[in-house]
Amino acid sequence: MLIVLALVCAGCNDRTEINDIALVMASSIDVRGDRYVGTIQVAVPSRQLGNVSQDRETYFIETGIGKNVQEIMEQIQGKLSRRLFISHRRVLFIGEKLARKGIKDIIDHYSRNPKTRFRTFVLVIKEQEGKDALKINYPLEFIPTEAVREMENLIGHTSVTMRDLLNSASGEGIEPVMGAIELIPSPQIASAKSKSKYTFNLNQTAVFKDMKLVGYLNDYDSKLMLWVTGKMKRGIFTLQLPKHKGNVGVIVHRTSRVIVPKVEGNKVKFDIHLKGEGKLVENNTELDFTNPKYFYLVEDTLTRVVRKDTEKMIAEVQKKYSADIFGFGDQFYKKNNKKWQKLKTKWDKIFAEAVVSVDVDFALTQSGMSGPPVQLREQEIVK
Structure with missing residues (x-):
């Protein structure tokens, strides 16, 4: 019995140390010609602890281009020294140009990948690209896009998760909607000598038909x-x-x-x-x-x-x-x-x-x- 138990209780043989993974906190998807452009925002864990210079960023951004989402992720992985870990992703931004073209061809990856976090919020970036939202420096949060997740939970506007999107996309008699974000100038952030002079403004709803953006509802x-x-x-x-x-x-x-x-x-x-x-x-x-x-x-x-x-x-x-x-x-x-x-x-x-x-x-x-x-x-x- 001891020998059998030793074989069954093998311990943490499949563990992954935090030093071996790249924590993807947010990502975006845009379109450029016949290719998709994917961008990720990766947290730097050591800089979350406050034991490094305040002038150093707590995250970094990496971009890939491909015919589909998986090809983008493989390209990004080739630029990183750690394995991508997407299960912690909080938000996914979709650029308006891609949203108007249609998102039906890119959704399958997120539904099929078992590592997808279905509580990830999905939002459209009004009149701009999704990657622009990843460049915003938000002073109240270590990871800027964490502010979007908090806004979705706090303000009570149109909060749509990946699960909600997939349910409405495949459902009978209902078309999808998403929260829409405007990137607006912020005097407070500008005065703080931030690299980005913009902030998030979450107050609209993106209306879809046949998985294509057709317009917006105001606040x-x-x-x-x-x-x-x-x-x-x-x-x-x-x-x-x-x-x-x-x-x-x-x-x-x-x-x-x-x-x-x-x-x-x-x-x-x-x-x-x-x-x-x-x-x-x-x-x-x-x-x-x-x-x-x-x-x-x-x-x-x-x-x-x-x-x-x-x-x-x-x-x-x-x-x-x-x-x-x-x-x-x-x-x-x-x-x-x-x-x-x-x-x-x-x-x-x-x-x-x-x-x-x-x-x-x-x-x-x-x-x-x-x-x-x-x-x-x-x-x-x-x-």
Whole structure:
């Protein structure tokens, strides 16, 4: 038995020391002619410990060119003294030019490679190449692209992982979306004498159809889209209250949605029921929110505004892109598969002409620590 156990418990014969691997923290993919350009950002572990000069970088960048992703990785490996380790990769950037051309031909590598981290965030770099994002120096993080991962987790915008992308790409009745990043000038970073004068601005959504980028949703429409798809964790809305000067700021959370697909005659219809709770975080009016009637005023205003703007946003996506990013077809697929089999062959046209109605149920639960604005005199407050 001792001999058998000795053979089975062979120890860490397949271990890999950190000194033998190159930790890939982020990568990008772009297109140049008929070739793909891949870039990786590799962490330098010893420089994360703070025992080297602060003037030295905590990472470095390497690039390869090939007909496919595997060829790129082999070319990059030939330039490195350590074996590439991609299982720790946090983000993958896709340049806009490649996104518009189409990403169908490059996705297979990421789904097939068992070392792929499926929690990797995938984002489009708006109007620039993916490799440009890897050159950003972000002062708050040792590895700059770690900031993007933190933003995706913290801000609550369109967060799409590799798993999400593959599911929507292969799913029935839904088109993929991704978070979109703009690289904008940053006075703070410029004043720090950084090599890069830009920073990340994550506030838009990239819309895809047939795995090709067709356009973007702005920050506000992205929040509405996430609410419709049931993925909004937190959204900030600024409301102008009727017959009152100023505005109020509301954070909406605990959101949900129900989509009811219908076929009436030759028309496909969708009834969307949005539900949420929220709290008042800013009051720039003269109102005293210790009075419950102003709670109802905010609730009615947000309900009306969100209903109107959501219907407008959906109509614009139908008209401009004919891309079902909301998963309306998926609702048919799940709830009425027999009907879906008849509709799916011409779903793009059906989706573009579908009639959509929205209703909103919102409850304001908190108004902060004070009722009226503390800067107003007693006679200026409306109670």
